[in-house]
Amino acid sequence: xxxxxxxxxxxxxxxxxxxxxxxxxxxxxxxxxxxxxxxxxxxxxxxxxxxxxxxxxxxxxxxxxxxxxxxxxxxxxxxxxxxxxxxxxxxxxxxxxxxxxxxxxxxxxxxxxxxxxxxxxxxxxxxxxxxxxxxxxxxxxxxxxxxxxxxxxxxx
Amino acid sequence: xxxxxxxxxxxxxxxxxxxxxxxxxxxxxxxxxxxxxxxxxxxxxxxxxxxxxxxxxxxxxxxxxxxxxxxxxxxxxxxxxxxxxxxxxxxxxxxxxxxxxxxxxxxxxxxxxxxxxxxxxxxxxxxxxxxxxxxxxxxxxxxxxxxxxxxxxxxx
DNA sequence: GTTTATGCAAACTGTTTGCATTGCT
DNA sequence: AGCAATGCAAACAGTTTGCATAAAC
Numbered sequence: 001x002x003x004x005x006x007x008x009x010x011x012x013x014x015x016x017x018x019x020x021x022x023x024x025x026x027x028x029x030x031x032x033x034x035x036x037x038x039x040x041x042x043x044x045x046x047x048x049x050x051x052x053x054x055x056x057x058x059x060x061x062x063x064x065x066x067x068x069x070x071x072x073x074x075x076x077x078x079x080x081x082x083x084x085x086x087x088x089x090x091x092x093x094x095x096x097x098x099x100x101x102x103x104x105x106x107x108x109x110x111x112x113x114x115x116x117x118x119x120x121x122x123x124x125x126x127x128x129x130x131x132x133x134x135x136x137x138x139x140x141x142x143x144x145x146x147x148x149x150x151x152x153x154x155x156x
Numbered sequence: 157x158x159x160x161x162x163x164x165x166x167x168x169x170x171x172x173x174x175x176x177x178x179x180x181x182x183x184x185x186x187x188x189x190x191x192x193x194x195x196x197x198x199x200x201x202x203x204x205x206x207x208x209x210x211x212x213x214x215x216x217x218x219x220x221x222x223x224x225x226x227x228x229x230x231x232x233x234x235x236x237x238x239x240x241x242x243x244x245x246x247x248x249x250x251x252x253x254x255x256x257x258x259x260x261x262x263x264x265x266x267x268x269x270x271x272x273x274x275x276x277x278x279x280x281x282x283x284x285x286x287x288x289x290x291x292x293x294x295x296x297x298x299x300x301x302x303x304x305x306x307x308x309x310x311x312x
Numbered sequence: 313g314t315t316t317a318t319g320c321a322a323a324c325t326g327t328t329t330g331c332a333t334t335g336c337t
Numbered sequence: 338a339g340c341a342a343t344g345c346a347a348a349c350a351g352t353t354t355g356c357a358t359a360a361a362c
Contacts, residue, residue, distance in 0.1 A: 022336050022341060043326080056334095058344050063327065065342095079235045083351075084326065102293050111291055116283045123279040127272045128302065135267055136307035137258050143301045146284065151292035178316060178361050199351080214319050219352065221317095239326075240351070 010035075012074065019072060026061045029054040034075065039112060040086035078143060082108060090141075093121055100143065104150035111150065120144070166191075168230060175228055182217045185210040190231065195268060196242035234299060238264055246297070249277055256299065260306035267306065276300070 012031050016023050029050045034041070041049075047062045066087055069075035076090045080103055091097035094117075102111040128139045148154075168187050172179050185206045190197070197205075203218045222243055225231035232246045236259055247253035250273075258267040284295045 020341095024336065024342065026343075056344085060328085060345080061343055067328095077237060079237060079239055081233060081235060081241075083235055083239045083241065085239065102287060102291060102295075104293075105296070111293070113287060113291065115286060115290065116279075119279050119282055123272075123275050126275055130271055131258060131269060131302060132304075134271065135258060135269065136310075137260075137267065137302070137304055138310045139258075139302045139304040140261070141303040143299075143303070145299045146287060146293070146295045147297040147299070148288075148293055148295040154292075154294045176316095180317065180361070182318075212319085216320080216353085217318055223353095 015072065015074060021068065025054055026050070026057040027065055029057060030062060030065050031069070031074075034069075034087065034089050037088065040078070040088040040110075042084055042086055046087065073140070076141065080108075080110060080145075081105070081147075093117070093124065093142075100145065102146045102148070102150070104153055105147050106149055106153040109150050171228065171230060177224065181210055182206070182213040183221055185213060186218060186221045187225070187230075190225075190243065190245050193244065196234070196244040196266075198240055198242055202243065229296065232297065236264070236266060236301075237261070237303075249273070249280065249298075256301065258302045258304070258306070260309055261303050262305055262309040265306050 010028070010031065013023055016027065021027075030046060032053075033046055033049045043059065043062050043066060046066070047057075047059045050057050050062065066075060066077070070077045070087075074090055075087050077085050077087055079085050080101070089097060098117060099112045099114045100120075102113060103109075104111075124142060128142075131137060132139055166184070166187065169179055172183065177183075186202060188209075189202055189205045199215065199218050199222060202222070203213075203215045206213050206218065222231060222233070226233045226243075230246055231243050234242050234244075236242065236257070245253060254273060255268045255270045256276075258269060259265075260267075280298060284298075287293060288295055
């Protein structure tokens with residue numbers, strides 16, 4: 001996904017404006033950090049990365065901005081076993097960012113994987129269709145987690 | 157799964173003893189509540205159901221017991237978007253309890269579904285095999301969530 | 313009798329909220 | 338100018354911990 005459009009503005013500016021939201025320094029910085037991020041970040045992580053660039057942005061703003069972005073569908077929020085929330089830019093099931101998680105139940109490490117997207121897609125297509133019909137539920141997103149023991153923990 | 161073995165003791169007694177753990181009143185009551193539960197419960201839920209039967213059991217014990225049971229693999233702990241933990245008796249992918257979740261992003265309602273177990277199994281078998289080989293990860297469990305809008309929320 | 317499990321109260325962590333102020337548009 | 342967005346400090350919710358006591362084995 002290109003970072004900027006023809007006029008040099010980041011791709012999300014229009015999205016914000018389209019929702020009647022203001023493009024503030026804080027929001028710019030937070031979206032910038034999320035765009036650069038190679039993996040899911042906690043609110044604290046984001047705060048730590050935004051703060052040096054934009055010291056006027058506090059942790060509260062980070063939380064409030066993330067809530068807005070999640071509601072817009074721009075960002076995914078997920079929670080693993082420890083109850084802490086993690087955030088990452090949203091992406092459809094075919095996009096390069098699409099991935100799922102292996103979670104070590106012992107050391108709590110989270111490994112991203114991008115394998116099996118094709119098999120997954122096939123299964124999900126069936127499931128989503130059936131579920132939305134049976135439960136009258138509009139599916140916008142899905143998450144798959146495998147729990148178990150990571151390489152280090154299983155050998156100790 | 158039968159609730160009691162030939163001698164009338166609940167099925168989990170041996171499991172506890174086998175791990176060198178004591179079979180206390182509190183643990184009995186908590187496991188009993190979990191066995192009867194028709195869906196996932198929060199720690200608070202469990203406390204509320206255990207307390208009338210066994211008023212000496214406090215919330216702290218509920219948490220400590222749940223931690224033990226999760227570590228033993230007897231109970232699954234899961235966390236949805238709100239950061240609260242939910243608990244339910246564990247069950248393998250073929251067992252009657254096996255199910256996954258539809259989560260409404262608006263009202264936070266969680267719907268259990270048991271459909272598509274066969275298609276799921278096929279996909280999971282491939283994925284688990286490949287993932288455990290590639291990442292040297294021992295998979296013991298998995299979770300699938302579909303996020304979206306429930307019937308009520310999508311029409312309002 | 314020894315050791316594990318527990319209750320209680322207090323600490324902790326991540327997140328949310330109220331309110332006066334700032335800063336987009 | 339007008340209203341949305343923000344910082345700060347305080348509130349909050351769920352969960353965890355320390356320590357003296359009680360209950361299993």
